[in-house]
Amino acid sequence: MVKRYAATCTHVGNQNIMAEGFKTADPLEYHKSFLKENCRPDGRELDEFRTTTLNIGPISTAEGSALVKIGNTTVMCGIKAELAVPPSDTPDKGYIVPNVDMPPLCASKVRSGPPEEQAQAASQFIADIIETSEIIRKEDLCIEKEKLCWVLYCDIMCLDYDGNLLDTCIVALLAALKNTQLPKVTINKETDLPEVDLLKKCSISVNRHPVGSSFAVFDNTITIVDPTADEESLATAVMTLVIDEEGRLCSLHKPGGTALSGEKLQDCMGRAVTRHREISKLVDKILESIKK
Amino acid sequence: MPVDRRRIRGPDESQSPYHFISKESQKCLASGDRRSDDSQRGPLDIRPIFARCGLNSQAKGSAYIEAGNTKIICSVYGPRETERKDETDMKSGRLVADMRFAPFACHKRGAWVQGNEEKDLSLGLLESLRPGVCLHKYPRSQIDVCVMVLESDGPALSHAVTCASLALADAGIEMYDMVLGCTVRHTGTTQLLDPTFSEVQDDQDGVFVENQGSVTLSLMPNMNQVSGLQSDGVMEQESLKAAVQACIEGCYKLYPVIQHTLLKTVRKNAPPSEN
Amino acid sequence: MSPMKLCVPGERLCSTEDCIPGTGTYLRHGYIFASLAGYVLRKNEGEELPVMSVVKETETQLLPDVGAIVTCKVTSINPRFAKVHILYVGSTPLKDRFRGTIRKEDVRATEKDKVETYKSFRPGDIVLAKVISLGDVQSNYLLTTAENELGVVVAHSEAGAQMVPVSWCEMQCPRTHAKEFRKVARVQPEYLQA
Numbered sequence: 229m230v231k232r233y234a235a236t237c238t239h240v241g242n243q244n245i246m247a248e249g250f251k252t253a254d255p256l257e258y259h260k261s262f263l264k265e266n267c268r269p270d271g272r273e274l275d276e277f278r279t280t281t282l283n284i285g286p287i288s289t290a291e292g293s294a295l296v297k298i299g300n301t302t303v304m305c306g307i308k309a310e311l312a313v314p315p316s317d318t319p320d321k322g323y324i325v326p327n328v329d330m331p332p333l334c335a336s337k338v339r340s341g342p343p344e345e346q347a348q349a350a351s352q353f354i355a356d357i358i359e360t361s362e363i364i365r366k367e368d369l370c371i372e373k374e375k376l377c378w379v380l381y382c383d384i385m386c387l388d389y390d391g392n393l394l395d396t397c398i399v400a401l402l403a404a405l406k407n408t409q410l411p412k413v414t415i416n417k418e419t420d421l422p423e424v425d426l427l428k429k430c431s432i433s434v435n436r437h438p439v440g441s442s443f444a445v446f447d448n449t450i451t452i453v454d455p456t457a458d459e460e461s462l463a464t465a466v467m468t469l470v471i472d473e474e475g476r477l478c479s480l481h482k483p484g485g486t487a488l489s490g491e492k493l494q495d496c497m498g499r500a501v502t503r504h505r506e507i508s509k510l511v512d513k514i515l516e517s518i519k520k
Numbered sequence: 521m522p523v524d525r526r527r528i529r530g531p532d533e534s535q536s537p538y539h540f541i542s543k544e545s546q547k548c549l550a551s552g553d554r555r556s557d558d559s560q561r562g563p564l565d566i567r568p569i570f571a572r573c574g575l576n577s578q579a580k581g582s583a584y585i586e587a588g589n590t591k592i593i594c595s596v597y598g599p600r601e602t603e604r605k606d607e608t609d610m611k612s613g614r615l616v617a618d619m620r621f622a623p624f625a626c627h628k629r630g631a632w633v634q635g636n637e638e639k640d641l642s643l644g645l646l647e648s649l650r651p652g653v654c655l656h657k658y659p660r661s662q663i664d665v666c667v668m669v670l671e672s673d674g675p676a677l678s679h680a681v682t683c684a685s686l687a688l689a690d691a692g693i694e695m696y697d698m699v700l701g702c703t704v705r706h707t708g709t710t711q712l713l714d715p716t717f718s719e720v721q722d723d724q725d726g727v728f729v730e731n732q733g734s735v736t737l738s739l740m741p742n743m744n745q746v747s748g749l750q751s752d753g754v755m756e757q758e759s760l761k762a763a764v765q766a767c768i769e770g771c772y773k774l775y776p777v778i779q780h781t782l783l784k785t786v787r788k789n790a791p792p793s794e795n
Numbered sequence: 796m797s798p799m800k801l802c803v804p805g806e807r808l809c810s811t812e813d814c815i816p817g818t819g820t821y822l823r824h825g826y827i828f829a830s831l832a833g834y835v836l837r838k839n840e841g842e843e844l845p846v847m848s849v850v851k852e853t854e855t856q857l858l859p860d861v862g863a864i865v866t867c868k869v870t871s872i873n874p875r876f877a878k879v880h881i882l883y884v885g886s887t888p889l890k891d892r893f894r895g896t897i898r899k900e901d902v903r904a905t906e907k908d909k910v911e912t913y914k915s916f917r918p919g920d921i922v923l924a925k926v927i928s929l930g931d932v933q934s935n936y937l938l939t940t941a942e943n944e945l946g947v948v949v950a951h952s953e954a955g956a957q958m959v960p961v962s963w964c965e966m967q968c969p970r971t972h973a974k975e976f977r978k979v980a981r982v983q984p985e986y987l988q989a
Contacts, residue, residue: 254949287671288589290624300577304670306624312534325530329632332618333595333666335578336891339603340618343526343632355528379534383623383632387593387668388576411537424540457578580890599858600891608932652804654821654830660929661858661893689804692851694830696821697805742805742828782803782832786851790834 256462263450270299270456275499277454280507282399282514285407291380292408296400298454300390305400306383307408311422314370314377322369322377326354328384328397335389335457347386350393353481354384354401357470361438361478363405368432371413376422378410391456394468394481398440403511406434438478439507441500442468448486453499469500473508527632536628566702566714566770567674569777571683573690573785581691583781585683588716589673594683596691599661613658617646619667619680626672627717641677648681648701648738648748654694663693674716675703681738681748682778689782697740698778699747702770704763706755707732711763713770731756737767741775800835808835808847817848859884859893859926859936864945867895867938869920875899877916879924881936894935897924901939902978903946914964914976915940921949923980946980 251258251269262269272278278299287293290306297303314321328350332340343351358364369378382404384397412428415421444455444463452459460466465485470478477497482488561567567588576582579595586592602608619642623630634642645667653663665688667680678701685699705715708731712719720734733753740747746768751760802808806829808820816822817838819831829835833851840846859865859881866883881893902910916922923945924938940946943963952958952968952975960979961967967974 287591287624289627289671289673293624302575304622306622308624308629310534310536310629311540312531315531323530323534325528327527327632331620331666331668332597332664333576333579333593333668336597336600340634342524348526351528379530381530381623381629385622385668388578390577413537413540422537422540424537426541598891601893605933610929610932658858660932689832692831694819694821695804696823696828696830698803740805742807779803783801786801786832786834790851 255458259459259462260446263446263452268452268459274450274452277503277506278456280399280510282403282510284403284511284514284518290404291410292404292406294400294403294407296396296403297388298392298396298399299456300388301392301396302386302388303393303396303400304385304387305397305404306385307404308381308383309408309410310379310381311371311376311413312379314374318366319374320370321366323379324358324364324366324369324382325379326358326382326384326401327351328354328386328393330386330389330393334386338389346393349483350384350397353394353468353479354382354397357398357438357479358382358401361436361470361472363402363434363436363438364432365435371422372415376413376415380405380408389457391458391460392442392454395440395442395454398438398470399507399511402434402437402439403514405432406511406515408432436478437473437504437508437511438470439472439500439504440468440470441496441503442466443496443499445486445488445492448488451488451492451496453503467496469496471497471500471504473504475501475504538627563711564713564766564769566773567716569774571686571777571781573686573781574789579687579691581687581689581693583683583686583690585679585686587674587679587714589671590676590679591670592667592676592679592683593670594665594667594680594687596663596665596684596687596693598663598691599658599693600664602660602662607662608660610660612655613653613660614662615646615650615653615655615665616662617642617649617665617667617684619645619669619676621669621672621676624671625669641680644677644736644748644750645680645684649684649688649699651745651747652685652695652697652699652740653688654696657694663688672717674714674720675701675734675736677701677750678703678714678736678738682774686778686781690785697742697745698775698782699738699740700771700774700778701736701738701748702767702774703734703736704766704770705734706753706759706763711766713766730754731759733760733763735760735763735767737764737771739768739771741771801833802829802835802849803832804830808849813844814847815842815844817846819849819851820847859889859895861926861928863926865895865924865926865938866948867922867924869916869918869922870894871918872912872916874912877912878935879922879938881938895924895926895938896930896935897922897938897940901927901937901941904941915978916947917950917975917977919951920947920977922947940978940980943981946978948980950975950977 281297283295291309292307295304330347332338409429412425443451445465467482570586572584576595581596584593620638665684669676681701705712733755736750738748808827816827821830829849831849833849837845865881867879867881871878876898879895902915924940927939928937954971956970958966965974966977
């Protein structure tokens with residue numbers, strides 16, 4: 229087997245090289261040979277997302293939770309609510325604290341320790357989306373001005389990393405927030421302490437519905453949607469567009485890489501709008517099914 | 521205090537709403553999961569287990585276990601080069617276990633940073649698994665076992681041991697035997713196998729109760745050997761003996777499920793018609 | 796044929812009086828036990844007793860062993876040795892990369908003192924090699940290419956094109972026709988038409 233591999237490798241022309249051997253020996257050429265034919269190693273079209281599946285509310289210890297899979301990439305978001313004093317500069321608002329974690333179990337390259345760069349960048353990206361798109365009105369989290377408010381800890385954990393972390397995180401966050409139920413809280417006038425009634429729970433209103441679409445760029449010419457981990461590492465640039473339900477752009481994240489023409493960007497916008505429709509449909513369908 | 525700049529921080533202080541539960545709703549929380557309500561399960565029955573292998577695409581092997589509301593996922597990486605040169609052992613491999621709870625896994629939110637409890641559990645997990653793995657087959661390399669408790673309702677360690685040994689077998693790491701875990705909660709004269717979260721709560725707050733404790737045991741079922749034993753609380757000698765016996769029986773009840781899961785995985789990965 | 800028997804680690808397969816333990820098994824108290832989850836195989840290999848082994852769907856070789864042929868990628872070179880990443884053991888891809896070293900004296904079998912590592916390998920080359928030792932605590936796996944069938948199998952020229960071997964120590968770029976030195980692996984002709 230080995231010798232045959234050797235023989236075919238040294239043989240002129242590379243059509244005969246075993247796909248697996250080719251992939252490890254020269255991954256970039258391997259991917260490009262597919263892209264030239266307008267397809268990808270996993271059989272997808274260039275503008276095709278991997279199958280997206282969603283499980284809402286799997287964790288009963290969390291106030292809200294969701295498990296999202298895009299292809300192999302799996303992310304779980306759990307929302308825990310705690311009580312705190314509102315920030316002094318905005319006494320009528322609560323807190324939303326999002327964190328993305330990539331524990332060592334999600335990929336071979338991740339070692340235990342503090343969050344690595346990618347997780348930190350993702351946390352900040354999610355925090356920016358929450359801030360700018362106002363998914364939740366922070367005023368809604370205030371229970372009593374200057375005294376008590378909710379803190380929503382949105383802990384997003386990657387369980388399997390195979391590319392496109394950001395899109396998966398945004399869907400998980402959105403679905404978990406839609407699933408979140410907060411108990412009724414009143415402040416006891418005599419003791420000045422909060423009283424929590426677990427029997428009366430109400431959902432929080434999700435104000436806007438941002439959905440992300442990630443793209444990978446190869447040599448400024450080919451853009452592919454929903455890159456896998458391999459594709460991400462070989463691409464010359466990656467980009468994430470976040471769109472809300474009215475087609476407005478909430479955020480555009482393109483950390484460096486090769487340039488991208490305005491025309492290409494327009495195409496990506498178009499794809500992102502369709503992706504939004506697909507995801508909202510999926511979220512609504514799953515929410516409907518768990519109500520029954 | 522040093523500030524963690526790698527994470528998004530919330531307010532300096534926040535409290536769990538469960539501290540302020542009014543009396544009536546507390547009852548509802550406590551009675552929700554009493555075994556007496558659960559007509560299906562006797563005191564010495566384990567919860568029905570759901571187990572699966574090979575869910576993680578990146579890992580060499582992986583497993584997921586669900587027992588009641590307890591949900592645990594485990595990935596195995598390696599054998600791979602040891603991270604640090606001075607830890608390289610030429611004669612045998614190194615087994616490394618890392619067990620942690622997701623921040624949303626318990627009623628009270630947990631921290632991102634691994635706490636002392638998680639470190640103790642990781643060590644317990646490692647010591648229970650190590651006798652089962654043929655480490656001499658993997659010289660100068662390291663095998664990483666990463667366990668994440670997604671939801672904790674009852675004994676996390678015992679299920680983590682079972683889940684991890686499934687993941688090791690899925691990874692094709694050679695083992696002398698599977699390792700199964702089971703926990704018994706002992707209160708007064710009653711024994712509860714595979715207790716839920718509410719069952720391990722002390723009934724009276726802060727009041728010392730005689731003869732109350734938990735025993736967690738890891739068993740290699742074919743060799744009939746115990747690879748790990750941990751006992752907390754205060755128990756009479758006789759009760760402890762009985763608890764250990766109950767755990768062993770619990771493990772044997774678990775074994776067919778685990779065996780079935782593994783065989784199903786083997787069959788799925790390579791249909792028997794192949795050769 | 797009867798359906799193939801499956802087993803999980805720890806299962807007792809048979810006594811040593813009936814079989815010889817093969818891969819995926821271990822011996823204890825005169826019995827053969829399974830150490831893997833997989834199919835039980837009983838094979839006659841000309842010995843007195845059949846060999847009992849357990850096989851998984853994928854090859855179980857997870858670590859480079861002494862004597863194994865490995866495929867590796869050259870990562871760096873200095874006058875004394877070349878550093879490589881081991882990608883394959885036999886035809887099994889490794890999920891995690893292991894590092895190996897090809898020392899100057901292990902590059903070829905003859906005229907060892909005249910070997911120059913720079914004229915044998917370049918970073919990025921794909922090399923077939925054999926494991927000669929697991930190394931010690933400080934060093935990596937030690938590999939050798941001192942056989943005709945071992946050495947560089949894929950290399951790119953300075954112009955970036957994949958080169959064609961022209962002799963046992965030279966390869967040629969199809970674009971610029973420039974020749975570069977390498978320790979080329981001889982390809983066995985009977986495999987060429989594959």
